[in-house]
Amino acid sequence: MADLTFEQAMQQLEEIVVQLEQGELPLEQALEKFEKAVSLSRISQNKLQQAEQKVSKLLQQQGGEAEEALVPFDNQPDNQEDDA
Template sequence: MENMTFEQALNRLEEIVQLLEKDTTSLDQSVDLFQEGIQLSNYCSKKINNVEDKVAKILLNGKIEDFDVGEQHE
């Protein structure tokens, strides 16, 4: 999963939702798909958080660099 792009993970998550909405999936399959979906959801959330952090850094001073949240910038 770590090699997936955000878009690939999101597409797979959408596939899982569609499969779970169908009545043709067995209980065991449903549990496995649900577990995979939770993992993909967590992965996507982490990716989004990383992008939000980068954007916040860019907005703060015009370039990407690490900064201390407690530090004051002028």
């Protein structure tokens, strides 16, 4: 499973989530799907970290400051105007 691309892992993860949300799987099968989903989630996270490290390394090689150039997505300001 580790040889999956990020996109393949995410697609499989989304399919499992849909199956689990339907609530029609027997308990044992639901647990197996959940275990696979956790594994796919870890694979996806590792692939994202590897990509971030590559980008950071490339930015450093270009003389840029990776710390300033890469901002975690969670820290992005919320640009939605729902509160207005």
